[in-house]
Amino acid sequence: MTTIYVPGDSGALSLGADEVCAAIGREAAARGLEVQCVRTGSRGAYWLEPLVEVACAGKRIAYGPVSPADVPGLFDAHWLEGGAHRLQLGEAGRLVWFANQQRLTFERVGLTDPHCVADYVAHGGYQGLRRALSMAPAAVVEQVLRSGLRGRGGAAFPTGIKWKTVLEQAAGQKYVTCNADEGDSGTFSDRMLMEGDPLSLIEGMTIAGTAVGATQGYIYLRAEYPHAWRTLTRAIAAAYAADYLGADVMGSGRRFDLEVRLGAGAYVCGEETSMLESLEGRRGEVRVRPPLPAIKGLFGRPTIVNNVITLATVPLILREGAEFYAGFGMGKSRGTLPLQLAGNIKRGGLVERAFGLTLRELLYDYGGGSASGRPIRAVQIGGPLGAYVPAAQFDTPVDYEALAAGGAMLGHGGIVAFDDTVDMVRMARYAMEFCAIESCGKCTPCRIGSTRGMELLDHIIQGRDPRGNLERLEDLCELMLQGSLCGLGGMTPFPVRSAVQHFREDFIGRAQH
Amino acid sequence: MQTPAVDQSQEVSRILAQFKDRPGPLLEVLHAVQAAIGFIPPHSIGLIAEGLNLSRADVHGVVTFYHHFRSAPPGRHVLQVCRAESCQAVGGEALAEHARTRLGVDFHESTPDGRLSLEPVYCLGNCACSPAVMLDGRPYGRMTPARLDGLLAALNAPADTEA
Ligand SMILES: Cc1cc2nc3c(=O)[nH]c(=O)nc-3n(C[C@H](O)[C@H](O)[C@H](O)COP(=O)(O)O)c2cc1C
Numbered sequence: 300m301t302t303i304y305v306p307g308d309s310g311a312l313s314l315g316a317d318e319v320c321a322a323i324g325r326e327a328a329a330r331g332l333e334v335q336c337v338r339t340g341s342r343g344a345y346w347l348e349p350l351v352e353v354a355c356a357g358k359r360i361a362y363g364p365v366s367p368a369d370v371p372g373l374f375d376a377h378w379l380e381g382g383a384h385r386l387q388l389g390e391a392g393r394l395v396w397f398a399n400q401q402r403l404t405f406e407r408v409g410l411t412d413p414h415c416v417a418d419y420v421a422h423g424g425y426q427g428l429r430r431a432l433s434m435a436p437a438a439v440v441e442q443v444l445r446s447g448l449r450g451r452g453g454a455a456f457p458t459g460i461k462w463k464t465v466l467e468q469a470a471g472q473k474y475v476t477c478n479a480d481e482g483d484s485g486t487f488s489d490r491m492l493m494e495g496d497p498l499s500l501i502e503g504m505t506i507a508g509t510a511v512g513a514t515q516g517y518i519y520l521r522a523e524y525p526h527a528w529r530t531l532t533r534a535i536a537a538a539y540a541a542d543y544l545g546a547d548v549m550g551s552g553r554r555f556d557l558e559v560r561l562g563a564g565a566y567v568c569g570e571e572t573s574m575l576e577s578l579e580g581r582r583g584e585v586r587v588r589p590p591l592p593a594i595k596g597l598f599g600r601p602t603i604v605n606n607v608i609t610l611a612t613v614p615l616i617l618r619e620g621a622e623f624y625a626g627f628g629m630g631k632s633r634g635t636l637p638l639q640l641a642g643n644i645k646r647g648g649l650v651e652r653a654f655g656l657t658l659r660e661l662l663y664d665y666g667g668g669s670a671s672g673r674p675i676r677a678v679q680i681g682g683p684l685g686a687y688v689p690a691a692q693f694d695t696p697v698d699y700e701a702l703a704a705g706g707a708m709l710g711h712g713g714i715v716a717f718d719d720t721v722d723m724v725r726m727a728r729y730a731m732e733f734c735a736i737e738s739c740g741k742c743t744p745c746r747i748g749s750t751r752g753m754e755l756l757d758h759i760i761q762g763r764d765p766r767g768n769l770e771r772l773e774d775l776c777e778l779m780l781q782g783s784l785c786g787l788g789g790m791t792p793f794p795v796r797s798a799v800q801h802f803r804e805d806f807i808g809r810a811q812h
Numbered sequence: 813m814q815t816p817a818v819d820q821s822q823e824v825s826r827i828l829a830q831f832k833d834r835p836g837p838l839l840e841v842l843h844a845v846q847a848a849i850g851f852i853p854p855h856s857i858g859l860i861a862e863g864l865n866l867s868r869a870d871v872h873g874v875v876t877f878y879h880h881f882r883s884a885p886p887g888r889h890v891l892q893v894c895r896a897e898s899c900q901a902v903g904g905e906a907l908a909e910h911a912r913t914r915l916g917v918d919f920h921e922s923t924p925d926g927r928l929s930l931e932p933v934y935c936l937g938n939c940a941c942s943p944a945v946m947l948d949g950r951p952y953g954r955m956t957p958a959r960l961d962g963l964l965a966a967l968n969a970p971a972d973t974e975a
């Protein structure tokens with residue numbers, strides 16, 4: 300019996316992984332060969348997907364990208380014995396693209412069966428929780444604090460401080476919530492993790508719950524991720540069945556329950572207070588702060604809100620120790636960040652590296668330049684509210700503070716590349732349009748200003764009074780920045796202003812029509 | 813074929829009984845109703861409000877706030893085309909335009925024969941394989957106008973007429 304690993308990740312499925320799996324089954328049966336296909340997550344090299352690995356003499360030999368039509372040829376080439384074939388890549392982990400990564404949070408993604416607790420445990424899973432259960436709650440929080448882990452959802456707030464606040468609230472009902480709304484374009488690390496290693500998120504939330512005294516957890520998952528929903532629900536059921544969730548977590552006598560709640564297609568519900576409103580079954584209108592969710596959160600109770608990647612990194616920190624994790628990174632950005640390369644890029648996918656590598660390394664060494672072969676003119680970092688960064692700044696290191704110094708932000712680590720055919724006025728207009736579509740409506744500068752911004756940019760597109768309209772646009776940006784309750788209205792000016800600042804030639808001197 | 817209103821009400825009552833005692837159940841109820849019926853029938857708003865001890869305005873407000881909830885039946889198939897930045901960077905807008913012309917409808921509309929609804933989506937999390945679309949919940953990456961035509965033509969196949 301030969302084991303073949305075929306990704307079941309929705310990105311791989313979007314490129315035909317299910318059809319490849321079916322073809323392998325058919326072809327093996329026709330040849331009387333015994334194979335079993337294990338569905339894994341994706342390793343994140345999407346330009347090689349569907350990337351199929353064959354277990355052979357203690358190694359995993361990779362082939363990719365495989366289409367169903369390639370399958371008979373692969374059998375003809377004796378791939379079950381590691382036979383040579385034009386699609387053969389050798390051991391995946393040895394490909395330069397992977398060998399130079401530092402996979403901590405993603406250590407198992409693409410390698411293991413996401414639904415299988417035994418597989419998870421065999422690859423280092425649940426050691427972190429075991430350790431946490433043997434420690435005093437405050438000591439667990441101290442580990443998270445000392446690791447230097449900052450929230451990966453965008454705001455980069457120190458996770459340990461948030462947890463400490465929740466721990467310090469009087470005993471009673473507390474909650475752990477996971478923000479799995481991942482609405483930013485160019486980001487997919489949350490999805491990959493939930494589809495590829497959901498148990499690490501489940502373990503991370505369980506550690507959080509037992510550390511701060513919360514017995515109930517909720518994962519707020521965006522409705523656009525039906526596949527992640529299926530993987531998460533199956534993994535949660537498996538964790539319950541093995542007593543890693545429920546009334547007696549790992550025989551500790553401590554309770555932790557967990558369920559998934561679906562969002563309903565509203566970007567603003569990724570903002571943490573809007574997410575809490577939505578979890579309570581209401582319109583996702585942003586709450587005024589204070590009080591902080593850590594003090595008065597879900598149903599008015601002390602609540603941890605953390606991103607998927609933040610929580611899924613905690614088991615490793617507890618397992619290996621705070622110093623191990625803090626040993627990666629630069630300055631105040633400790634540890635690693637799963638970066639996501641998207642847009643017009645030749646080798647798009649997930650690159651997990653310690654903070655400190657440059658945008659250029661990412662875009663060219665990993666990304667291989669643009670997919671179109673034209674020069675990369677701009678990248679947008681950190682989703683629709685993130686700034687556009689011009690090629691002149693590609694030597695900036697990936698670090699929260701270094702990017703902020705250049706007027707950009709790292710956000711959730713998504714990087715979208717654009718080649719030199721991009722029209723930056725249209726991108727600025729889109730930023731305003733997106734804000735108009737997604738505004739929760741609470742603040743006037745966001746609700747009305749975004750539509751006004753679209754109109755101004757339409758004038759500029761038509762070449763009408765570009766200088767005057769740019770001035771009005773700048774005033775509007777300032778108003779949105781100052782007068783918005785949350786980042787949707789308050790940060791939409793970032794992509795707009797950066798487009799104007801770095802790509803002024805696109806705004807001025809357009810033909811009038 | 814559309815379910816008669818009485819059956820819809822029975823379905824909604826069944827869902828209410830299942831969810832009403834859970835904390836903050838409204839979104840869950842709406843998801844369940846839409847999964848069972850395909851949309852949130854306007855006549856069920858009162859029933860839901862009553863069942864959950866909310867006002868009709870509360871329920872209506874939630875249904876309209878979220879892009880995901882529909883107040884009218886969708887087409888038999890739903891095509892979601894990603895319109896966000898990463899997909900735009902590799903021809904997503906041309907693909908969106910192609911979908912519109914080819915289907916003869918705009919976003920948020922269904923073809924007159926009720927066969928397909930065209931919906932915009934702002935990121936499917938498949939940005940490394942942009943442009944991305946989802947057809948009836950199945951993801952497709954690196955989409956081109958020609959491949960999209962192929963997918964839509966497959967929906968026309970005779971086996972589909974009953975779907
Ligand atoms: C408009 C808006 C959208 C956001 N979307 C998300 C999101 O999709 N996922 C996320 O984790 N954080 C998102 N955030 C950040 C959250 O408000 C919050 O900072 C985060 O969930 C906290 O978790 P962390 O500390 O682990 O990052 C968003 C913020 C704003 C203003």
Ligand code: SF4
Pocket residue numbers: 567585737738739740741742743745746783784785786787788789
């Ligand atoms: S800035 Fe926009 S999205 Fe945020 S609270 Fe105000 S109106 Fe709502």
Ligand code: FES
Pocket residue numbers: 484485486894895896897898899900934935936937938939942943944
């Ligand atoms: S931007 Fe289209 S899938 Fe993310």
